[in-house]
Amino acid sequence: MAKAIRFARTGGPEVLELADVDVGEPGPGQARVRNHAIGVNFIDVYFRNGLYPLDLPNGLGQEGAGVVEAVGPDVTHVKPGDRVAYAARPNGAYSEVRVMPADILVRLPDDIPFDTGAAMLLQGLTVQYLFRQTWKLEPGQTVLFHAAAGGVGLIACQWARAIGANLIGTVGSNEKAELARSHGAAHVINYNTEDVVQRVMEITGGAKVPVVFDSVGKDTFARSLDCLAPLGLMVSFGNSSGAVPPFALSELVSRGSLFITRPTLQTYASTREKLEAMAADLFQMVSSGQVSIEINQRFPLADAAQAHIELEARRTTGKTILLP
Known part of the structure; x- marks a missing residue:
């Protein structure tokens, strides 16, 4: 036994x-x-x-x-x-x-x-497929990654730094902001005290980002779409705040012909x-x-x-x- x-x-x-x-x-x-x-x-x-x-x-x-x-x-x-x-x-x-x-x-x-x-x-292989396969992260690219101080997030911060990419991480406290920054996040946004979309616009000079990695789900989904540049990719790989509610495909059209994927480790x-x-x-x-x-x-x-x-x-x- x-x-x-x-x-x-x-x-x-x-x-x-x-x-x-x-x-x-x-x-x-x-x-x-x-x-x-x-x-x-x-x-x-x-x-x-x-x-x-x-x-x-x-x-x-x-x-x-x-x-x-x-x-x-x-x-x-x-x-x-x-x-x-x-x-x-x-x-x-x-x-x-x-x-x-x-x-x-x-x-x-x-x-x-x-x-x-x-x-x-589990978390490391998740970052592997996110950065090597779902979206091939390249040096110099600026991307948005939610929950940057979590288990997946801290690995992602370091992996992005190793590649030479600029990861914008969102967190829920100043302590978590410092943790993400110390692990390689180029920029950190505290979503409890800052407007995520506005800060992404400021950081990118209005260009927004080509890809958002979002494991939070319901609470961040709409803001994630708003942070994407035209033809950008929304990678929804988790629902820690709850499942993403149903939405109209026109939401992708109005923001510039966006793409969306829901990847899993099991598939990759x-x-x-x-x-x-x-x-x-x-x-x-x-x-x-x-x-x-x-x-x-x-x-x-x-x-x-x-x-x-x-x-x-x-x-x-x-x-x-x-x-x-």
Whole structure:
């Protein structure tokens, strides 16, 4: 038996319960992994509160790092004793030990600790596809990135700086502004005290930006569109403030024939080859020191509900992890 967080109904953090689970042996295409650290992400909130449907009862969490204990008969790319990390469905990372699909496991380089591995993969691979694939960020470009002091945001600030791009980051406090700036944001806007659209106009000399990266959703969507130059791209990759409400396509027309996309990691890392290439790019950025992973909150596995409370209240910066 092993300890794991389970929930039988959707709702607030209080639905999360620590339970004993029978792990069992891995079957074909599976591996049993003992987690050393577990990543907490806002997508976990979406599953917990029902925004993203999930068969219940179920586990939670999509990201972790640990050691392979056993593999199924047809698994060859990892073996018992390997240090691994993962970031993908199915849910169940909030656990001491789990049996899981082996094809989402990547070997963790020896120079990257387990807590960093668990804190970097989902958010780091997100930045990888945003900057390398959804929009190929180039030196000298100026872009807008919401929630710049969050886990994804701090990686994005550093990655943009490494490329030589000018990232305008939005944050909700002066403390978060300083954090984003220290990680590489060229400009920071406190959306609680400044007008985001006006500041973007000032920073760009009225030209606006060619792309906006928005994981906030409902609260920022309209302003994001207003910050885009004609033919600009709106990248909506999350809904931390709630789902974007329905809108008329004429909203894109009136602002200058805008484009919009709703990308997911699952789509970009749809094959093992793509996943390994993306992970190798991320690991190189971290191992080289161009990107450091900021872990600012650590909770015991049993306190997963409290971790969710802090995350939803926007009292966290950088990454939150659970320790089994």
